[in-house]
Amino acid sequence: MAERPLTGERRAFMAGNEVLAWATLAAGADVMYGYPITPQNELMHYWTRLAHRFGREFLQTEDELSAGFATIGGVLAGKKAFTATAGPGNVLMQEPLSMAEMMRLPVVVIVAQRGGPSTGTVIYSQQELNLTCFGGNGEGFRVVYSTSSHQELFEYTLKAFNIAWKYRFPTFILGDGYQSKMYEPIILFDPEERGWEMVPARPLLGLPGRPGEEREPVHLRNTFNLEEELYEVVMAAAGDYARAAADLAEYVTFRADDCELLIVAHGVVARAALAAVKILRQQGLKAGYFRPITLRPLAEKELREAAGGARLILVAESAYGQLERLIKPSLYGLEQPVHGYFRPGLGITPEEIAAEAAKILNSAGYGL
């Protein structure tokens, strides 16, 4: 048996893409299928450099459609398979990912958001929220983790494989170009040494025994003849998703209990939002923050509660209102006005959010 990728704790200073390579190895991923695209490239490079040392596999496919379908093939065969992509590659990958959603396949996908629409920039954005949460011709029965630090990239990637194989919904790590390319401190560890229970993979097809006689037949279908057949399968998935949502939804708040202005942000922008709240509090302004960690499913009840306790809401994102659209249904019926600080494809600093927040508070008469 090949050696374990990590033993003990390893304190390191590395780029996010390298963190992801270690995370997928530590999660027990058997194989990566991928096609190069910035800013996820180095994840593939690190994986190809490291994987063989631990008995893992890699296949570069001819495009992202193929990478997605190959990942499906991997999980059908009972392998912990994953892929990684960005921007236009994420667009192409939606066809296989819709199939994974239909067939309830535990694929794990890492997305490094870049600027869009189209080829956009190779740099950074939060513009792949819609696509990652609801891409394809489906209902968005997906689990999407929006990470905001290297430690989270590592730990949510470990978790993503467990969630995918336990619940059988396609599971995503929604990162971005900044997180992929930046270097920051991280503690790498072996999850089982820490007491994590890692969910094993199992073959989904080609099981032993005669179907219908010695075991239940496996019907993994993405094509149906009758409206009713499709309806039944999609409704079953909807029910499973709704039941799992309470277990899956994760969020963080800070000073949200007594705030006048609630700042909502996700991913790397949440770092700036948290820092902005600290700046505003020092100025004597009552700001708080709510950060959804899972964008799908969203912690709707908790978000509504936090928003209901505030007077004003500010959504900050490196996109033109994708997060705002995602959260608005949870706020339906509340009277608090929602302001957007939208910077599509642009990084956001704490000072910018703090200035915007102070402006909104002052103009609404809640300032100093």
Place this chain on the structure above:
Amino acid sequence: MKSNLKIVLAGEGGQGVQSIAEILAEAAFAAGKQALYIPSFGVEQRGGVSLAFVQIGEEPVSAPKFATSDMVGVLSSRSVSRVRQYVAPESLLLYDSSLEEEVKKVYGPGQRSVSVPALKLAEEELHPRVFNVIILGVLLSLINFLPLERVKEALERHLGHRFAQDPVLRELNYRALDLGRQYGDVRERR
């Protein structure tokens, strides 16, 4: 020390801006500080100005990018105006002496600044290749809280494979580092 020191470095691709930024951040991390380094990585990188963003502090770093910085290091002519948005009146602008004219033109005579003849020193006393390491030395002395040993270890991690092939290179890099540090020290006393 400021709780969060923000540094931008800019130069031409190939001048080694990213290397010294990464070494600086890595040394800070090894010295027990919080650190974050991010390169600019747009497609303009090929044949364009290369920017590196470094933050060092006691608390975990918040956003990877920032508005204005405490120190701005400029290594090439085109970088002078490229970093304009990051230079505030209180920022310390570190630049190669050959860029004197451009710097004065863009930032005026009042900008807090330190000029270092790094290019000249590298060419005349060492080797043009270690130009960036002289700048790193100056930065170290201006920052003034990073142990030299941590920086040497980071250099070793990055260039160890080349040092192994040609041990003279190690000496050359150490001398460049020292030269930069001495220069920074002298400048500080003035």
